[in-house]
Amino acid sequence: MEDKNLLACANKAKEKAYAPYSGFRVGAALLTREGEVFSGCNVENSSYGLTNCAERTAVFSAVAAGYRDFLALAVTSDSVGFTFPCGACRQVLIEFNPDMKIIMGNINDEYIVERAGDLLPHSFDKESLGKGRLGKNV
Numbered sequence: 332m333e334d335k336n337l338l339a340c341a342n343k344a345k346e347k348a349y350a351p352y353s354g355f356r357v358g359a360a361l362l363t364r365e366g367e368v369f370s371g372c373n374v375e376n377s378s379y380g381l382t383n384c385a386e387r388t389a390v391f392s393a394v395a396a397g398y399r400d401f402l403a404l405a406v407t408s409d410s411v412g413f414t415f416p417c418g419a420c421r422q423v424l425i426e427f428n429p430d431m432k433i434i435m436g437n438i439n440d441e442y443i444v445e446r447a448g449d450l451l452p453h454s455f456d457k458e459s460l461g462k463g464r465l466g467k468n469v
């Protein structure tokens with residue numbers, strides 16, 4: 332699938348955003364190796380810290396449906412600036428594939444592309460856990 336088509340899916344997902352507190356709508360679309368597309372939007376809460384970002388909504392939906400091999404994620408908002416994933420979402424994205432293409436769009440349907448791992452250098456990942464483990468009882 333072409334970047335601009337995945338971005339179009341993210342734009343459509345943005346329409347579902349539940350953002351009564353920030354008014355900042357975000358949409359994401361995640362492409363699996365099997366060719367499935369999972370959409371996500373931000374879901375806010377009156378207890379602000381419980382808000383779930385669009386990217387994580389998409390990833391969690393895909394995992395819950397049995398998919399774990401992700402090739403690309405597009406994310407966009409109503410902003411004229413490109414929509415970059417927040418730190419928490421970057422961490423969730425690299426868990427599944429640091430080489431995943433991240434397509435970051437804006438309100439004018441322009442976009443830039445980066446690899447997930449490049450957005451989160453020196454990350455804490457599976458290997459970090461293995462090296463730091465003291466024993467099976469901790």
Ligand code: THU
Nearest residue numbers: 353355357373384385415416417
């Ligand atoms: N938001 C996302 O959905 N994704 C991001 O990567 C950044 C922020 C949402 C969370 C909140 O609902 C709104 O944007 C403002 O922070």
